[in-house]
Amino acid sequence: MARNEQLIRQHKLLQLLEFSRFGSTIDELRTELISDLGLTTLHGRTVRRDLEALEASGYGIRTETLERGKVYKLARNNKSVHEIGISATELISLSIGRELLFPLLGTQYWRGIETFWNKVKDALPAGMYEHYDRYRKTLHVFGTPSKTYEQHEGMLKTINRAILEHRIVEIQYAPVGKPVSTRRIEPYGLAVYQSSIYVVAAAPEVENPAERLRNWKLDRFRHAIALDEYFKPDPDIDLSDRLGRSIGIFSGESPTMVRIQLGDRAAAWVGEDPWHPEQKLESQSDGTSILTVPASHPREVLPKVLALGTEAEVIEPEAFRAAVAEAVQSMAAKYR
Known part of the structure; x- marks a missing residue:
């Protein structure tokens, strides 16, 4: 479990450094990690060791001394988008995909899409962007729902962490037409279906193995907390296969x-x-x-x-x- 937690911390560190324009101190990174990962304690030495491990793995992490102290920054890649030869057609495809994923607005996934999109735009020569912009106006994307998951960002972070660490999650769930109930679930993954996010998780109180794994709609979550209790994932569960067996979201063992x-x-x-x-x-x-x-x-x-x-x-x-x-x-x- 310790190794998995270290990987989660280091991945989050990379995200924090990517979003930090002016760099971050050890204390600032430590505070953000505690907040984003829902930790109770975290020592500054642990953060420093994680940064050193990332640097040893090949990530360009550099330091700079400012008035507020020593800050850490993520060095820019020396290869720009223009150097890898992106075309106007590829830009159009990327921008369409971005619009289709609009329901993810407010989540960490959308921030990743936006930061990458902004990097692409910043690295383009003016002439190429004008060429893209002219042709992009010939194609419009309609029919995407106006819903977003901005209000669920905290719960998504909790659930993502629980999936990676195999933690049991206690949720308050409000099915349509039924009162809110407190449930314990064992999360295996997330699924996006018709612009809605579902948590694929087992209900531990269900005895029949064929009926334990269910899809819980994130819109119906009122609260979620990762418990200090762990579950052993079923190695025979293949989410990609399971979710592709049916025409809808009620996927099961035998459609x-x-x-x-x-x-x-x-x-x-x-x-x-x-x-x-x-x-x-x-x-x-x-x-x-x-x-x-x-x-x-x-x-x-x-x-x-x-x-x-x-x-x-x-x-x-x-x-x-x-x-x-x-x-x-x-x-x-x-x-x-």
């Missing part, structure tokens, strides 16, 4: 294959904007098509089918068909 009959227009739309990489779309003799997609919960299918209106009908399994039928009947009653 259900859902068959949906589509009209010709709906089939064209789903062909243009696939629901899942492994979906199958088969044309039928009557002009319709059968879409087969994996889903772990009826709520993943429901909004997509309703969005297609009369152009879509869930065929099987019965539980998914019944869920859509119930929603349609309830809606019809309201519109009578």
Whole structure:
């Protein structure tokens, strides 16, 4: 655990030095580390040893004596963006990606995006930036949600630390339509789905191994604290594989294959904007098509089918068909 904590400290030190324009003293770095990592104590000698370890690893850390004392700075890379040959097209792609990640505003991830973007702009010759700016105005990004996670920055830091150190986290969680409850979770990672951040974590009180790992929406967290209790991660859990098994966020061990009959227009739309990489779309003799997609919960299918209106009908399994039928009947009653 000590080795992991050292790596976390050193990574945070690099971030602090990157953001510090005029350098930072040992005491200033120590104070920031305690605040950002939620530590109780940290000796200045530990910070100095971490800086020496980073310098020995090849990072350009230099010192300068100012009125407030000896400060540490991160030396600039001697290779500029212009020297690595970035093109206007690459700049456009980078700026589009930046706009698509706007929901991460206020998080450490967004600060990393912004600092890198500003470095790129500062290193560009004026003529190249003008060329980029002229062509960037031909392409606009729409449809990204206006939500951000600025209010969750502190909780994200706590959860990130708990993921790296395998700590149990105590949270106050407010599911939609239910009262706030205090829960203990074992966090494995974070996932971004449709501009929302989810914490992939196990619920230790659940005995069935197939149901312990769940996705907790960060918007519903009211409080989070990393406890001085640790858990042993399951080595068989592969988050990338697990999260990619279904069309939505309710991913599980064994998703259900859902068959949906589509009209010709709906089939064209789903062909243009696939629901899942492994979906199958088969044309039928009557002009319709059968879409087969994996889903772990009826709520993943429901909004997509309703969005297609009369152009879509869930065929099987019965539980998914019944869920859509119930929603349609309830809606019809309201519109009578």
